Structures are given as C-alpha cells and as structure tokens.
Amino acid sequence: MLVITHYRNKCIGCNACVEIAPGQWKMSRKDGKSVLLGAQKKKMAHTGYFDDSVFDENLKAAEACPVNIIKVSFK
Numbered sequence: 001m002l003v004i005t006h007y008r009n010k011c012i013g014c015n016a017c018v019e020i021a022p023g024q025w026k027m028s029r030k031d032g033k034s035v036l037l038g039a040q041k042k043k044m045a046h047t048g049y050f051d052d053s054v055f056d057e058n059l060k061a062a063e064a065c066p067v068n069i070i071k072v073s074f075k
C-alpha cells in the first residue's frame with residue numbers, strides 16, 4: 001500500500017502536484033492550497049493510502065514540490 005503524507009500548512013499553492021498526479025490532488029478554492037484527495041488529517045499532516053499503481057506519478061509530484069512537503073512511502 002502506498003502512503004502519501006502532505007504537510008499542507010506549508011503548501012504554497014503552486015499547482016505542480018495537481019498537474020502531475022490529478023488523480024490524487026486538487027486545488028482548494030477556499031485557501032488556494034492543494035488537497036490530497038481521501039486523506040485524513042493526522043497531527044501536523046494529511047495522510048492518505050493508495051494503490052501502489054499510483055506511486056510513479058506521486059513520486060514525481062513529491063520531487064516537483066518546491067517546498068518538499070509531499071512524502072511518499074510504502075506500508
């Protein structure tokens with residue numbers, strides 16, 4: 001299982017993750033930050049669990065994030 005963690009409070013709303021992995025990410029119209037779809041807020045971050053098949057695009061999103069707040073791992 002793929003685990004994605006998003007430290008959302010530090011998001012600068014650049015849209016890169018949405019462009020690279022639109023299946024997991026969208027922009028919030030409320031605050032202009034990205035939202036990890038289906039994630040739950042846990043302490044300081046939002047965490048979501050996904051099929052391994054979306055690893056590549058989300059790794060690319062994590063690498064593209066200019067503030068390095070997307071973490072991708074396997075559980």
Ligand code: SF4
Nearest residue numbers: 011012014015017065
């Ligand atoms: S790439 Fe990073 S800074 Fe840009 S919208 Fe996504 S989480 Fe926010």
